[in-house]
Amino acid sequence: MQLNYAIRNLFLVSALVIFSISCTSDKENETKQRQLTGNPKLDKLKLPDGFVAEHLLSPGENDEGSWVAMTFDDKNRLITADQYGFLYRLVIPEIGADTLTPQVERLIIGNVAEPQVGMGYAQGLLYAFNSIYVMVNHNGNETFEESTGLYRIQDLDGDDQYESVTKIKGFTGQPGEHGPHSIKLSPDGKSLYIVAGNHTDVPEMDAYRLPKVWQEDNLFPEIKDPRGHANSRMAPGGWVAKIDPEGTRWELISAGYRNPFDIAFNEVGDLFTYDSDMEWDFGMPWYRPTRINHVTSGSEYGWRTGNQKWSPNYPDNLPAVLNIGQGSPTNVMFGTGAKFPAKYRNSLFAFDWSFGMIYSMTLTPKGGSYEAKAEEFISGSPLPLTDGIIGPDGAMYFMTGGRRLESDLYRVYYEGDIEGDEANEGAITMADLPAEAKTRRELEKLHVSDAPASGLDLAWSHLNSEDRFVQYAARIAVEHQPVSSWKAKALAEKDPVVLTQAMIALARHSEKGTGAPMLQALMGIDYNSLDEKGKQDLLRAFELILARQGEPTGALKADLIAYLDGNYPANNNNLDRALAVLLVYLDAPGVVEKTLALLENAKDDPDYQKTFTSSQDLIMRNPQYGLDIANMLANVPPAQQTYLATVLGGATTGWTPELHEKYFTWIQDAFKYKGGRSYVGFIDRARKMALGNVPKSDFDRYNELSGAALLTGNGNDLVNADIQPTGPGRRWTVEEAEPLMADLSGRDLANGKAMYAASQCLSCHTMGGQGGIIGPDLTQLGTRFSPKDILQATINPSDEISEQYVASVLELKDGSSVMGRIINEDETSYSVSQNPFSPDVLRKVAKSNVATVKDSKVSIMMPGMINRLNEEELKDLMAYLISGGNASHEVYQNKATALK
16 A cells, blocks of 8 residues: 555644644745756756756765765876775766766775785875875774874875875874774875874874874863763864875874864965854753864964863954854865866865755955855755865865765856856966964964974964964964073063963963962953953963962962952943853952852853754754754743853852752753753763762752752752663664564554653554644554555655655755745745744745755655664554554554554
8 A cells, every 4th residue: 555645644743843834825936946956866956047967976885884085196097085984986977978987996905915905994095106195994893903094105106006005193082983084195295194083092293383282271160971972082172284295294283173074275285174063952051052163373263171172252362264164074175276266266175964055155355254145055855965076177076975874976167158257267376465464474483393493483473462362373373482582571561452362371381380470470451441351261271370380378269259250240241151161269258159140040041042042943954953953942041141160160168058959950941951962961960060069968958959850860860750672672664563463463652652652652643532643643644554654764764755745945045045844834934843843934035045945855854763762662563553642553462463
């Protein structure tokens, strides 16, 4: 029996479906419908006008794996890497050829006299210097001992095969997707740059543009990730290094990243990366969205484990060029060499694996760095983008795959008229750079151990620059000079801005027990004479000194408390955070009461809220990753309050019973908010810190008041009182599940109902008058459809999608797109629902801005909802569905029940 389209989308997940049946009129009369090719791999793509996509290959169809990296060799052949397998070499047909399928050759490295290897587990490839550089990222590879590292493979005998393998350097740390990644050729063609994630230790370097004095540098009470991610990873996080072709000299360029997969140079040699977020921290005040970073000499971007990530406002790290939002960054590249219109040829393209988006970034020089504007270039759902490159034919090549997902190779070219569009039109030149950028470059020449002593005066003169990139470069230049040559100068400095920066430098290079003169010098600054940035920098300087030198004592401590306390609260969220951290650390009298009063009334800044509301567009692009976004946006945690509550969790003195009552009541209330996967765990760890400072006689009362009964044993989740699957589950297929339906006699009604709720069916579907109204009523399901039909719709929800439940993709004239369910439309606009947890929030999209409307080819139901169930639990669930919850149905009788 064929399952009716209206029922095909069973078990719609409450986080990923829309709330009512579309009442749209015939959209063809209002908006041009896109002409489809009939190839779903192409039809799902959103392309800018004038661009054409070709689907070249699906590696999995030939057991060639899931591809994650690519490079072109000197004969214009494409070299690719399966994440878990081999390297491949492809001869690519010309654009528009009758047959687009490439010739594919698996590369076997070595010769008959030596072991042959596949160079598997590669996450980065580069053809340069008559070699293929391969970044292998896997300990325990069957072929190599301690295999994680950078390799060079070469054809030494000219037979067009690679028989030589050289391991340039092995890396230590935790292997996996946060390990070493891409390799890029320097603009002058003489060096290589490599990038690694935060699970890779910084190897010993020959030179350090970022001085090797990094520490955690935090007084904020430490809470590591409650679920254990990166808990052993300390400063400085992910890093970028420069090496020579043989890998004999290594120079650290930049650090402080989480997990940048790729790097790219622009026309004037400036380097950029696209760094990832920690999606489990979504909703926490220390959450940092995915972002484009300018990788300048000696730069630090402040990643630290758990809640220790630095604020972008801190002067000892740099701010992003552009914050993007949620996602999983993979490739970045410039359009240099593309036969595209100038706008795109000069763009920085950034790939997001999770939500299937290639962003086009327009970078404009501003001060010592750039400002950026992002727009959609190509998108699709699903489109797990892994790598891309501009080919020798001027087309863009990109691939999808990773994590053993279905992999595809595409080519995109421009077929419009670009005559007269000169190759360098719109490209940035050195003459276009502002004076601040040129100054930054001059200062960066001093980021070497043998910088001339005369460079100190130049660097010092720019410590008060209003440009953060210039000011940062100046401080790093000072730090490369012998401390003895500038310590006295720093302590005697009278300019408050210069003094603050000098004390940051001195704090980073001073021995223990030398903090008093630095604190006294900073307390000589008239705090109220500073602007907001000056105050922020000053407070951070105090924190750095205390973090490295420890708590002061006696009169010095009293003087510092008096200096800070008079300015708290500051009526500014960032300053209040910094002051709260310092004063709680110093056990300042009255700070607990002041901070708790702030906590109860704190409001988040509008810019912070934009970080999350802008994510609404991503929810339906990927059901799995959109779930957390949809969940949180319905009940966003208060970030400023959460930050202050964490600070108070570390307060050891100054509490009264009344203050404890207020604090622990707030903690219990905080569990009602929704955040990323680690939200509950972070709140619980702050709760437990605070409980460590209550009298033993009051522990039980405050433990109960703070919500202990709401939490699971490990504190990472809220207790679900409903019966949960015992498992073990599996990744169910129809072929595996269907035979179990042959005998459903004597099933357990109560357990079937519990599995129905645990699989989230109840949230969306009505059964016997109970449940959600998002999806179809399932009460009569078993009278109309076979068990195989039900399993097929559950396990493979995207195979057929009902017109009543399909999401739409609105491609806008500005190149962006909106994805959601069109709930209503009038003569001028569409009303689009994007978040099922907020049914009253509709996005109005003017029809005059819409170019095309098409149906999504991906169900908004998340697959795998029954994968937690074991065989008996699945049978109980299916019996419950087939019976419609009716206890008198034959499946609940003690007789054989064979269902067809």
